[in-house]
Amino acid sequence: MAIPGIHSVLDGLWECLAKRGFKARLVSIDHLADLRRELDERYLNGELDEAFYRTYLNHFDFIPPEDMPAAASILVVAMPRPQTRMGFVWRGQKRVLVLPPIYSGFCDVPREAGALLDQYLGPLGFQARPANLPLKPLAAHSGLAEYGRNNLIYVSGMGSFLQLGAFFTDLPVEEDVWGEMRVMALCSACRACLVKCPTGAIPEDRFLIHADRCLVYFNERAPDYPLPAWLNAAASNTLVGCMLCQQFCPVNHPFKGWFDGYVEFSEEETGWLLHGARLEELPETTRERLERVNLGDLIDVLPRNLRVFFPDP
Numbered sequence: 001m002a003i004p005g006i007h008s009v010l011d012g013l014w015e016c017l018a019k020r021g022f023k024a025r026l027v028s029i030d031h032l033a034d035l036r037r038e039l040d041e042r043y044l045n046g047e048l049d050e051a052f053y054r055t056y057l058n059h060f061d062f063i064p065p066e067d068m069p070a071a072a073s074i075l076v077v078a079m080p081r082p083q084t085r086m087g088f089v090w091r092g093q094k095r096v097l098v099l100p101p102i103y104s105g106f107c108d109v110p111r112e113a114g115a116l117l118d119q120y121l122g123p124l125g126f127q128a129r130p131a132n133l134p135l136k137p138l139a140a141h142s143g144l145a146e147y148g149r150n151n152l153i154y155v156s157g158m159g160s161f162l163q164l165g166a167f168f169t170d171l172p173v174e175e176d177v178w179g180e181m182r183v184m185a186l187c188s189a190c191r192a193c194l195v196k197c198p199t200g201a202i203p204e205d206r207f208l209i210h211a212d213r214c215l216v217y218f219n220e221r222a223p224d225y226p227l228p229a230w231l232n233a234a235a236s237n238t239l240v241g242c243m244l245c246q247q248f249c250p251v252n253h254p255f256k257g258w259f260d261g262y263v264e265f266s267e268e269e270t271g272w273l274l275h276g277a278r279l280e281e282l283p284e285t286t287r288e289r290l291e292r293v294n295l296g297d298l299i300d301v302l303p304r305n306l307r308v309f310f311p312d313p
């Protein structure tokens with residue numbers, strides 16, 4: 001089979017990803033050093049809380065995989081993602097809670113992107129391998145996205161309702177773009193996220209948010225991390241994570257009603273989850289429903305998080 005020129009390979013790649021609603025950019029692998037330097041500088045300047053840095057930012061792999069010696073580029077992909085509704089019945093009352101975008105399908109959707117890449121690039125003699133990198137600066141420097149004041153990434157046609165993924169590839173880069181990171185123009189005249197943030201994580205005096213104050217920093221963690229005393233229980237607005245800086249953002253107006261799927265737990269099942277049942281103790285049907293929304297791995301956080309909404313377990 002004749003291998004097409006790189007321009008038509010890339011055109012075909014964008015088309016293949018676009019059919020699934022994904023948008024992407026390809027940058028030279030030389031920018032791994034830029035990504036690393038940017039993060040190191042913030043750390044060394046004391047901009048990042050030490051415990052936050054050690055928990056979340058110390059584990060990126062700024063080198064391509066050993067079995068890909070010809071890696072030449074990084075593909076960054078934005079995948080549109082909806083919210084999910086979850087119903088819980090307790091003491092005869094049903095309460096519907098939101099699961100923010102990206103929790104459900106967190107592994108499956110990037111895996112699907114990887115499979116699309118394998119299917120398309122493989123027969124053309126190219127490879128793609130998942131890359132564990134700081135995804136937002138990568139997306140912003142590549143020109144795929146702009147930052148919002150809430151420090152989330154916005155892509156045209158998706159708002160911030162998206163999951164990012166990155167792949168090392170051996171595709172050559174002929175037109176490398178690595179621009180300044182940009183903030184959405186609308187943010188200069190808007191403070192909705194800052195005002196709605198329940199923990200004061202979005203500051204007035206600098207762009208970088210105080211991630212160590214973000215509700216998500218606490219409610220995604222293992223149960224031996226109680227919610228801190230300064231955190232008002234009323235701040236919690238979703239089962240895991242938080243939606244406030246996205247929900248009230250005017251750029252997200254077209255997407256904020258986008259929900260995909262509904263999963264309901266009976267009173268008996270809600271009781272098991274509230275009381276800390278382990279995954280393997282649950283009946284298969286309950287387990288399947290949790291796993292359908294990818295909460296099997298987060299089952300440990302559910303008793304603490306559910307108790308905020310059902311304080312009388």
Ligand code: B12
Nearest residue numbers: 056100134135136152153163164181182207211216241242
């Ligand atoms: C650690 C982490 C968290 C932490 C910290 C979040 C944070 N803001 O750092 C916690 C647990 C709190 C968290 C929460 C959430 N997360 Co998170 N998280 C990550 C992770 C693993 C790394 C993020 C990171 O590198 N932070 C470090 C800081 C230094 O980087 P940064 O946030 O990009 O900050 C940049 C800007 O401030 C910029 N900057 C600074 N000054 C200036 C000035 C100007 C003018 C400009 C333009 C830029 C700029 O420079 C910084 C980079 O050097 C990524 C996955 C990944 N591999 O990248 C997901 C990721 C960022 N999370 C994601 C999501 C969805 C969330 C939540 C929305 C989940 C939820 N609904 O509850 C919340 C959002 C909270 C928020 N407002 O940021 C998505 C973001 C999707 C999007 N649209 O942006 C990601 C990319 C996961 C994914 N695979 O898609 N997350």
Ligand code: SF4
Nearest residue numbers: 197214215242244245
């Ligand atoms: S996710 Fe919630 S707590 Fe975190 S910055 Fe946004 S509004 Fe604030």
Ligand code: SF4
Nearest residue numbers: 148149187190193249
């Ligand atoms: S709420 Fe306003 S300030 Fe915040 S990200 Fe959206 S447009 Fe920007």
